[in-house]
Amino acid sequence: MCMECAHACNAVKLEFRKFGxxxxxxxxxxxxxxxAGFWSMHILWRRTEFIGKDRRLSVxxxxxxxxxxxxxxxxxxxVGVLFFPAQHLHRH
Incomplete structure (x- = not known):
């Protein structure tokens, strides 16, 4: 990170901390x-009630x-966001 970017980032962080x-x-x-994913699976499970019990699980x-x-x-x-954070790239 270049010094200009470092000073700008630190100034913004300081302003955010100052105001909480x-x-x-x-x-x-x-x-x-x-x-959303688990809710859609719940809806699918509820919708399979209309199918007979013998095929419910497979459907x-x-x-x-x-x-x-x-x-x-x-x-x-x-996992990608948590373990591999974005790098600050700034080119002049």
């Missing part, structure tokens, strides 16, 4: 993709492939 603002509370929004497993993939991709993105 922080972006840590925004991490709560990372839970929303998981809520649910096949139809829940898309929400499971969505949850796994959300988990992969979350």
């Amino acid at each position: 603002y922080s972006d840590n509370w925004l991490h709560i929004f990372r839970i929303f993709p998981f809520i 649910f497993l096949v139809s829940s492939i898309l929400p499971v993939v969505y949850i796994l991709l959300s988990l992969l993105v979350l």
Whole structure:
């Protein structure tokens, strides 16, 4: 990081701290993709009640492939964001 960027970033962080603002509370929004994925699986399970009990589980497993993939991709993105944070690149 160049010195100009470092001073600008530190000045912004100082201003946020001075007024008590922080972006840590925004991490709560990372839970929303998981809520959506599990909620869609719950809806699928409820919709399979109309199918006979002998086929309910197999229909649910096949139809829940898309929400499971969505949850796994959300988990992969979350792991990537937490363990590999973005680097500040600034070129003049």
